[in-house]
Amino acid sequence: MPVSQKPRAILIDVIPSTMEPLQAKRRLMELESLTRTYGGIVVVKLLQKRALPNYRTYIGKGKLEEIIQIAKEEHVELLIINNLLKASQMYAVGELLRPHHMRAWDRIDLILNIFAKNAKTAEAQLQIKLAAIHHMGPRIYGMGQEMMRQAGGTGTRGGQGETNTELMKRHFAQQERRLKRELESLTKSRANHRRRRMRIGLKTVSIVGYTNAGKSSLLRALTRKKVHVADTLFATLDTRVGKLWLPNMQTSVLLSDTIGFIQDLPPQLIDAFRSTLDETVSADLLLHVIDVSDPFMAEKIREVEEVLDVLQVSDTPKIYVFNKIDLAPKFKRGTLSKRYAPYTPVFVSAENKAGLDELIDQISKRLP
Numbered sequence: 506m507p508v509s510q511k512p513r514a515i516l517i518d519v520i521p522s523t524m525e526p527l528q529a530k531r532r533l534m535e536l537e538s539l540t541r542t543y544g545g546i547v548v549v550k551l552l553q554k555r556a557l558p559n560y561r562t563y564i565g566k567g568k569l570e571e572i573i574q575i576a577k578e579e580h581v582e583l584l585i586i587n588n589l590l591k592a593s594q595m596y597a598v599g600e601l602l603r604p605h606h607m608r609a610w611d612r613i614d615l616i617l618n619i620f621a622k623n624a625k626t627a628e629a630q631l632q633i634k635l636a637a638i639h640h641m642g643p644r645i646y647g648m649g650q651e652m653m654r655q656a657g658g659t660g661t662r663g664g665q666g667e668t669n670t671e672l673m674k675r676h677f678a679q680q681e682r683r684l685k686r687e688l689e690s691l692t693k694s695r696a697n698h699r700r701r702r703m704r705i706g707l708k709t710v711s712i713v714g715y716t717n718a719g720k721s722s723l724l725r726a727l728t729r730k731k732v733h734v735a736d737t738l739f740a741t742l743d744t745r746v747g748k749l750w751l752p753n754m755q756t757s758v759l760l761s762d763t764i765g766f767i768q769d770l771p772p773q774l775i776d777a778f779r780s781t782l783d784e785t786v787s788a789d790l791l792l793h794v795i796d797v798s799d800p801f802m803a804e805k806i807r808e809v810e811e812v813l814d815v816l817q818v819s820d821t822p823k824i825y826v827f828n829k830i831d832l833a834p835k836f837k838r839g840t841l842s843k844r845y846a847p848y849t850p851v852f853v854s855a856e857n858k859a860g861l862d863e864l865i866d867q868i869s870k871r872l873p
């Protein structure tokens with residue numbers, strides 16, 4: 506039962522009772538904006554505070570009943586859970602919702618579905634398929650185990666359930682190998698490009714940052730490269746490269762834009778997108794683009810830094826580019842300059858092309 510293009514959805518976030526109310530609000534706001542990015546219509550947003558998630562269904566039983574009740578009245582077809590569920594929990598929730606013509610997605614499902622809608626290049630599409638296999642595989646095995654458990658009661662222990670699970674596992678393993686091979690050949694040609702650039706001595710500068718911070722806008726403003734800019738999350742899913750002239754050094758550098766980061770970016774996704782992120786990993790300098798008009802700026806800076814840690818680029822020199830100054834007339838330039846001094850903050854508006862000369866100047870200075 507596939508989900509329609511514009512599904513009506515109930516959102517729920519299961520959080521520890523100790524979470525700051527502001528943080529809880531931010532998580533739900535982001536989930537809503539992810540849902541809209543997918544094309545979903547948000548009917549209700551729910552919070553459940555629990556010390557520990559329910560072992561079987563993650564969400565508590567009472568809450569699930571409440572959800573089903575609302576779904577009936579409001580014609581909802583999709584429940585989106587802002588957490589990472591185990592395969593067996595996803596299966597259990599799905600079974601409860603099925604009689605009510607509803608499906609459940611967890612956070613990865615939602616992000617994968619957005620990616621699938623936005624992927625334009627062959628490479629991005631392959632990476633998403635690979636991530637989906639990594640994510641969905643265990644669920645299918647989980648289903649097999651559940652089938653075995655149920656069959657156990659009727660005396661046909663193991664049997665059919667097990668055989669199906671083995672078949673599915675083999676099928677997934679084969680698909681995975683094929684996708685990896687295809688991806689490798691694409692990755693190789695990208696690596697060749699990179700080597701050639703290195704041979705001719707071009708330094709590379711990679712733009713990173715939270716999704717929707719204005720990374721693609723900055724690439725466009727600095728290089729006039731025609732890249733896709735949109736007020737949605739994950740508008741960019743591949744790497745784009747443009748040339749930037751540095752007058753001080755009388756040389757050009759390559760500037761690349763890539764996929765945006767997000768809080769709780771599932772490690773499976775980072776893995777699958779590794780070849781896209783190669784450009785970032787091998788860069789000589791990073792521009793961390795930050796939306797200065799965002800009330801949750803500080804948290805997002807931290808979350809991007811966490812992903813950079815995972816990518817093991819903590820040693821690459823970095824400039825903090827505070828973007829969208831036109832939207833935040835009262836931002837605290839002095840405070841930010843002091844707080845993030847090691848990253849030589851620069852303040853720009855990619856939209857109005859303000860502050861770009863200073864940024865170019867700073868790039869020349871910080872390039873090793």
Ligand SMILES: Nc1nc2c(ncn2[C@@H]2O[C@H](COP(=O)(O)OP(=O)(O)OP(=O)(O)O)[C@@H](O)[C@H]2O)c(=O)[nH]1
Pocket residue numbers: 714715716717718719720721722723733734735736737738739740741742763764765766828829830831832853854855856857
């Ligand atoms: N007002 C204003 N809007 C901006 C500025 N820079 C970017 N935007 C807007 O912010 C939105 C996101 O911009 P993108 O450049 O697509 O952001 P991104 O970081 O590439 O986003 P993803 O690829 O989705 O991760 C778009 O609607 C842009 O028009 C700016 O300096 N000022």
Ligand SMILES: [Mg+2]
Pocket residue numbers: 720721722733734740741763
């Ligand atoms: Mg982008």
